Amino acid sequence: MDMTLPHGSRHNSTIRSSNGCWTCRLRRKKCDENRPVCDVCAALHITCHYGQDKPEWMDGGARQEEMAERLKHEVKENAHLRREVREVRAIHVPGELLGATTSESLNSEIEPCPEASAIAIRLQRGADCKIVSKEIHDNASFGRSCTVLITFYLENLLPFLFPFYCPSPLEGGRSWILEMMISSPVVRQATLCQSSYFFSLAQGTANHHAVWETVLSQTRDAFGVLRKSLQVIDGSSITEHLHGAVRIMASVMQMQRFEITVLCFDNCQAHLNAGLALFKQLLESPGPVESAGPSSNFNSVVNRLGPPTWISPAQDVKVQSAEQAAFRFSSALLIFDDIVASTVLQEKPRLYEYQHCLLSDSNGTGPLLNLETVVGCQNWVLLQISEISALDAWKKQCKTAGNLDVIDLVRRATAIKEFLETHLTRLEAESSAIAQNGNSLLDAFNVHYYQHSKTSVCQSRLTTRVWAHAALIYLIIVVSGWQPASVEVRYHVGRVIDILTHAASPKALLRTMVWPFCVAGCLAEPAQEADLREMVLALQPPSVFGTVRKALEIMENVWRNRDTSDSASRDLAMCFRSQGELVLLV
Structure with missing residues (x-):
């Protein structure tokens, strides 16, 4: 034109x-x-x-x-948006696909595909609520019940699942999630099945069996939509469907979080495989110029997912696009899940080669991904847990080959330990006071946001300390074996329990520290068991604290077998795998 x-x-x-x-x-x-x-x-x-x-x-x-x-x-x-709208109008989802099972949908590494809608684009470009409401009303698959459930998700469920995720309203806040739910059938179905379940629980629905059957049906629908989306462009280059691929990745991570929250770990490996496959394809997709590494590739993907939304073109006010925000958020969750999974699988994280480029502040401008704002734990701790996991995998391989160099093992472990202890000492010495940013107009508009952001910083420091103490316990086990009576182990276990008992608030925050809670709990003394059980029992209703309950199951199993003959050869991976599945404590 x-x-x-x-x-x-x-x-x-x-x-x-x-x-x-x-x-x-x-x-x-x-x-x-x-x-x-x-x-x-x-x-x-x-x-x-x-x-x-x-x-x-x-x-x-x-x-x-x-x-x-x-x-x-x-x-x-915006040519890609017009093309995606045409493709979405051409999609017909056969009824039999909506009955697709989880294993059929995600048991293999998947190809991405586009999902789009003109409604969200008009919302992004400035359409007011009346216009958007009319278009939503005209969409047969988006009625009043969907509106209620989406609002419930944004106002209640999202803060519960991700208590640390509080992006500034001036950066678009969480608006990208609303836009994705409106524009993408894949994302919408993934979130609606979660919201309807928790909405029913909040109302105190008496027939829990019927509620659960409904959830299972809606989950199958979500996988059906996801499966159809993947099939539409099967075999196509991911560069042709970048935006759709990001929506699929966001949906996979949504389904992962929902299932483990309600104590279902059957599909953890399938979801993780799917997310990792998409992420790698996105970062390895050819850009306009030859890339110089993972960080350049990441920035290239972000740029191609733009341009940012112009809220006020005359004043050059821009916020990142919905897909840009979704890619950053989902990438942070995926890297976090990959690191935690590696401690269970006793393997180097599959995104190990990307982690330092994305999580380290190599040029002094801040990391490309800040996990603290998504999961509450600062990057440096998770990077060191990744290093310990890689060290554990290396030790296992060397022992199998019969060529383990203990001196080299200790040398590598010492570097990790010194790094963790130095940063942990610094963190514990920091003042709890949060610097005020001044009396901005935003503070006057939204006191709740400002107070919440200050609280989140305090809570994330506590969360990071718990993760750091657990990382040191993990390191001791990798180097010295299962040593519950070790003075160092006793110290770090005690610190974790003390912080969780007396400092962490609200108690539901334990959901964000399940892995370190379980690590410390597995090596707890008999006298500490009651305190650990009480932490879990205090979280009600139990149906929405699935990972915490699973952690207690693992700990109880270890306690029952504390004095068995194989206790000397025990390690964390053995404890986590005792449930017979990939238990992702996130």
């Missing part, structure tokens, strides 16, 4: 609409005058400028030329 402006006096040539939007006037196109977003701009997914007063940039000169070029760039950049 030619958007080149004529030169000179032709800037003021006759326009097709005297009351149309300024975008159509600038482009010299006929405007249908729908407000706040005309159909012409909505179809092209470009910014629709409305207003009684002529914009300052409509000056017949350089600024007008600049805006024309900007709109031309928007048309080009």
